[in-house]
Amino acid sequence: MNKTYTNAIKNLIFICSCILVLSACKKEKVPEKENISVVKNTFTIHGTLKNFHPQEVYLNKIIENSIYVIDSSKVKNNTFSFKGFVEYPERFAISFKQYSSTVILIVENADITITIDANDFENTPIEGSKLNSEFKNYQLNSKKIFKKITYLFPQFQKYRLENNANQLADISRQMKEIEQEYVDFSYNYIAQNNNSYIAAIILRDQLKNTKIDTLKIINSYNKLTDSIKKSPDAHIIALTLNLH
Structure with missing residues (x-):
């Protein structure tokens, strides 16, 4: 050739x-916590799952080609939620217990709603976040x-x-x-x-x-x-x- x-x-x-959704990050234990300045605003992530039923969902920090669990949420009635704050917006990964797929989103201090369909991880709708909408258009x-x-x-x-x-x-x-x-x-x-x-x-x-x-x-x-x-x-x- x-x-x-x-x-x-x-x-x-x-x-x-x-430019596609990151789907093969290696999961690691969360490293020692960094010092983060407290900000007034917080983020909430309200998630709905379709066509699969994990018992637990994880919010992960992305470092190089690996992801590190920083928070977890039990799934109830196909829904999960996270709450916290970020000093600056950046990409995080959502992963699932007993499933290898991940979904990438930008976490900013906003009220974010995400619907994750196992039949279409790549086109996951994210609402309530201007940055995710902007990145999606790009x-x-x-x-x-x-x-x-x-x-x-x-x-x-x-x-x-x-x-x-x-x-x-x-x-x-x-x-x-x-x-x-x-x-x-x-x-x-x-x-x-x-x-x-x-x-x-x-x-x-x-x-x-x-x-x-x-x-x-x-x-x-x-x-x-x-x-x-x-x-x-x-x-x-x-x-x-x-x-x-």
């Missing part, structure tokens, strides 16, 4: 995975870009069987264009929403790409407002790139 095409496929598969627009890939796979199979190097090279070029379209879309979104916690979340995800444009990430980070730079996602960016 054409090496350039293979690299393009790997890059796009990786990026697609970043994901939907990102997926529109990657839908273009579906038209390339049948062609790829055909030209691979024919061992048609010229056509495979052309597909590789198209894949790179789609990849660049997504990257440009993400950075434009960050620039236009530099006072949003979603911008910090998206920018942090750029650190996970197989090809990292360090200068571009730093320039985008510098354009974030001071309040957004205090968020956990922005802090990780600064720590990773030695920006403090």
